Amino acid sequence: MTGTDRTKPNLAAAGNSPLVVLVDPQMGENIGAAARAMLNCGLDGLRIVNPRDGWPNERADAMSAGALEIMPPVEVYDSTEAALADCHYVVATTARARGMVKPVLTPRAAGAELA
Known part of the structure; x- marks a missing residue:
């Protein structure tokens, strides 16, 4: 059987779920794909x-395969600072090379730190 196991406890319902913050997403499809992946993982x-293409976005909705209809409303912010203002612990990921001097963790190490 494939799909999400709905018999498992929903961690998001308990208020323990991490948030996903997309900063300057280039296309609605990226937002929709992220929403679909989030729903599959219980987030x-x-x-x-x-968002470059504005919000709400038809392409995001189409790419989400219905995830955006099930999830709570997406929150839109003008700045990263505002989006993270109520967050206690922040982990950032990117595929781009950066020149920042910040701690770098492997996914395994970051997961262990969050546990």
Whole structure:
């Protein structure tokens, strides 16, 4: 059987779920794909900072395969600072090379730190 196991406890319902914050997403499809992946993993807190193609977005909705209809409303912010203002612990990921001097963790190490 494939799909999400709905018999498992929903961690998001308990208020323990991490939030996903997309900063300057380039296309609605990226937002929709993220929402779909989030729903498959039991996450439902999606925040968007400065979406290039605006919000709401038809392409995001189509790409989400219905995830956006099930999740709580997406929150849209004008700045990363505002989107993270109530967050206690922040982990950032990117595929781009950066010149910042910040601690770098492998996914396994970050997961262990969050546990």
